[in-house]
Amino acid sequence: MIHTKSQQLFERAQNHIPGGVNSPVRAFKSVGGTPVFIKKAKGAYLFDEDGNRYIDYINSWGPMILGHAHQPIIDAIRAKAEDSTSFGAPTEVEIQMAELVKKMVPNVELIRMVNSGTEACMSAVRLARGYTGRNKIIKFEGCYHGHADSFLVKAGSGVATLGIQSVPGVQSYVAQDTLTAPYNDIEEVVRLTQAHPNEIAAIIIEPVAGNMGCIFPATGFLNSLKKVCIQNNIVLIFDEVMTGFRLARGGAQELFNIQADLITFGKIIGGGLPVGAFGGRKEIMQHIAPLGNVYQAGTLSGNPIAMIAGYTLLNELNTNPSIYQALDKKTKVLCEGIHQILEQKHIPHTINQLGSMMSVHFGAHRVVDFESAKACDNTLFNKFFHHMLESGVYLPPSAYESWFISQSLVKEDIQQTLEAVAHFSL
Numbered sequence: 001m002i003h004t005k006s007q008q009l010f011e012r013a014q015n016h017i018p019g020g021v022n023s024p025v026r027a028f029k030s031v032g033g034t035p036v037f038i039k040k041a042k043g044a045y046l047f048d049e050d051g052n053r054y055i056d057y058i059n060s061w062g063p064m065i066l067g068h069a070h071q072p073i074i075d076a077i078r079a080k081a082e083d084s085t086s087f088g089a090p091t092e093v094e095i096q097m098a099e100l101v102k103k104m105v106p107n108v109e110l111i112r113m114v115n116s117g118t119e120a121c122m123s124a125v126r127l128a129r130g131y132t133g134r135n136k137i138i139k140f141e142g143c144y145h146g147h148a149d150s151f152l153v154k155a156g157s158g159v160a161t162l163g164i165q166s167v168p169g170v171q172s173y174v175a176q177d178t179l180t181a182p183y184n185d186i187e188e189v190v191r192l193t194q195a196h197p198n199e200i201a202a203i204i205i206e207p208v209a210g211n212m213g214c215i216f217p218a219t220g221f222l223n224s225l226k227k228v229c230i231q232n233n234i235v236l237i238f239d240e241v242m243t244g245f246r247l248a249r250g251g252a253q254e255l256f257n258i259q260a261d262l263i264t265f266g267k268i269i270g271g272g273l274p275v276g277a278f279g280g281r282k283e284i285m286q287h288i289a290p291l292g293n294v295y296q297a298g299t300l301s302g303n304p305i306a307m308i309a310g311y312t313l314l315n316e317l318n319t320n321p322s323i324y325q326a327l328d329k330k331t332k333v334l335c336e337g338i339h340q341i342l343e344q345k346h347i348p349h350t351i352n353q354l355g356s357m358m359s360v361h362f363g364a365h366r367v368v369d370f371e372s373a374k375a376c377d378n379t380l381f382n383k384f385f386h387h388m389l390e391s392g393v394y395l396p397p398s399a400y401e402s403w404f405i406s407q408s409l410v411k412e413d414i415q416q417t418l419e420a421v422a423h424f425s426l
């Protein structure tokens with residue numbers, strides 16, 4: 001494969017943009033090499049500036065669950081844009097969006113739109129602090145809740161990928177208010193709540209973690225968390241920025257039949273435009289301004305173009321829930337295929353999969369938390385990544401990111417992907 005244009009663009013970008021990218025993992029720093037610059041995408045395929053085609057397993061880190069340039073979304077954006085792109089005043093499409101989300105996620109009683117998953121999580125935690133009058137939060141090692149200061153402690157995603165231990169610029173008093181526990185370790189959560197009575201405002205968790213690979217909650221873990229929250233008047237926040245509308249219409253909450261107090265959304269909810277949202281119990285949400293005094297605002301929040309894009313996507317997912325079974329089936333075929341090939345090659349591996357989220361870890365042990373994810377062979381992953389890229393398969397450029405499967409991926413794409421895996425050698 002030729003990457004001349006990408007190489008030239010990367011050199012040019014680095015003169016103007018830190019590391020040449022506007023979000024760190026895109027730079028390929030941990031896997032090495034030059035990031036490919038994307039020109040366009042359609043369905044399951046990305047096309048780079050050099051004209052190479054890739055089967056896409058990132059799908060914009062989630063939003064493209066129905067594939068790229070999905071026609072109804074493109075049409076809706078085009079039509080809406082004719083009426084201007086922003087007003088800074090309320091619009092009907094915001095209500096339609098709120099009504100639809102409430103239909104899909106029934107325990108959302110009130111919802112506020114923001115512009116990113118980061119903003120959603122940051123605002124949800126501020127609300128929990130304002131509501132409880134407490135300062136501390138508990139998060140889990142390897143979970144990523146965006147780049148707000150409180151969350152950059154033992155964070156997953158790019159922070160883990162780049163091996164950053166503590167983030168310069170995050171003041172120590174902020175970091176001190178973020179307590180951490182290993183994922184799936186309820187004893188440690190109980191210990192923290194006992195060590196800090198009446199100090200913990202919220203527990204925030206990815207109900208299925210997708211920022212250290214794809215990691216499942218142990219049986220009963222989420223229910224135990226909920227119990228601890230009820231006993232200690234702690235607000236339980238499910239960060240469903242990744243899992244929301246992906247694992248089921250109602251996200252992980254529906255899948256595991258459990259309800260959090262507050263839920264954060266991002267990624268799919270914007271249909272590829274910058275949208276986040278947080279919502280949940282009215283009793284808590286009514287503390288948000290202008291109803292209450294917990295201030296939260298945004299010039300472009302609820303932007304009509306972003307709303308219509310997200311609404312169009314959510315509406316399709318809501319009316320065709322069989323999509324989720326189809327996605328799960330496809331993903332299972334892919335995982336089983338990769339497993340068989342790697343086994344034949346005697347390459348120790350673990351594959352985690354839930355619905356259309358999956359991750360391939362190069363280690364024989366079970367991957368259940370950040371420690372076990374870290375213990376895998378990242379050098380081998382990097383080699384695998386580049387082999388796949390050169391074979392026309394675009395995987396997340398990090399051993400700590402989940403792969404996302406889209407509905408536009410067909411049997412032939414999976415076949416081509418498996419052939420590429422079959423040609424991988426140590």
Ligand SMILES: *Cc1c(COP(=O)(O)O)cnc(C)c1O
Nearest residue numbers: 116117118144145146241242266
């Ligand atoms: C992506 C992600 C975020 C951050 O969302 P941005 O839109 O990138 O700010 C937060 N939480 C989870 C679980 C995510 O996957």
